Amino acid sequence: MKKRLIFNILVYCCILNISAHSKSDIMNYISKYKDIALKHEKVYGIPASITLAQGILESGAGTSGLTRNGNNHFGVKAGSRWKGNIYKAWDDEPVQSKFRIYSSAEESYEDHAKVLKGKRYQSLYSYSVYDYRAWAFGLQKAGYATAKKYAQALIGYIEAYKLYALNGGVKLKAGKTVVITKYNTKKQPVFDAECQLGEDEQTDEEQAVKNVVNRYLVEINDVRCTLLYPGETLSSISMKYNISKDRLLKYNELGDEDALEEGDIVFLEKKKSKYEGARDFYKVKENDDLYSISQQFGIKVANLAKMNNMNLFTQLKIGERLKLK
Secondary structure (H helix, E strand, O other): OOOOOOOOOOOOOOOOOOOOOOOOHHHHHHHHHHHHHHHHHHHOOOOOHHHHHHHHHHHOOOOHHHHHHOOOOOOEOOOOOOOOOEEEEOOOOOEEEEEEEOOOOHHHHHHHHHHHHHHHHHHHHHOOOHHHHHHHHHHHOOOOOOOOOOHHHHHHHHHHHHHHHHOOOOOOOOOOOOOOOEEEEOOOOEEOOHHEEOOOOHHHHHHHHHEEEHHOEEEOOOOOOOOEOOOOOOHHHHHHOOOOHHHHHHOOOOOOOOHOOOEEEEEOOOOOOOOOOOEEEEEOOOOHHHHHHHHHHOHHHHHHHOOOOOOOOOOOOOOOEEEEE
């Protein structure tokens, strides 16, 4: 991930087998770290909702190898000024990158806050701590992340898990400026109705996050896999699971990561030559092709084509039965 500070130093490498994060992982993460996020909102002026959404996205809700082994929740790299321990993992570089190991999650969150207090992000502090939408798009505009939908992903997590309510905020309408009309006796802000969205109204960002998280995967055909979560890139998956991008492209039979879209299955190991589950056949549906079916069942696309006497470019017909083994 090309973001924030870029540091340079040596690092120790440890590979950890982990799975995609689920809704329960996210809920546990929020419960565990919301107090730190709220504290940093008071001390640094960074919205607690933004801090937590970034932590969820960048640490895989605490499941990534970097987070589990190094207490590093935000992918901050190590550099010549860093005197602590170090961890090596793949991201978007041709060699493994070097990341900071922290003594605690609190230290990682503290470092993240210091990054966001840097000159690059100073314009964000003109926004209210309740305006999570402005902060999300401001972070992306300032170059915090390379994922094309990073801002939308942060918004999606904030809305799907009601992180805006942590500091007494409300769900916001897109394109509206946050306006506080008054404060009640407990200093709870009262917001202009024009900027609020009903709790039962779902935004596109919220729906996108829910759709992917609800498809939580661990294995297909006994092959480890994950999903491309909103706001992620193949580089962030590479870092999360400590597998090089080249290997991920090979495992998923891709020539270019641009072919991936959010919600797509990403295999973390080689797919198999046939399906080893109970199912023998698959009935072709609309928009299916050999590649999408090979990903769905964890079968190498060439093997799937061969067992059905097809070539890789065969046009499938709706209702056609394909052999899986």
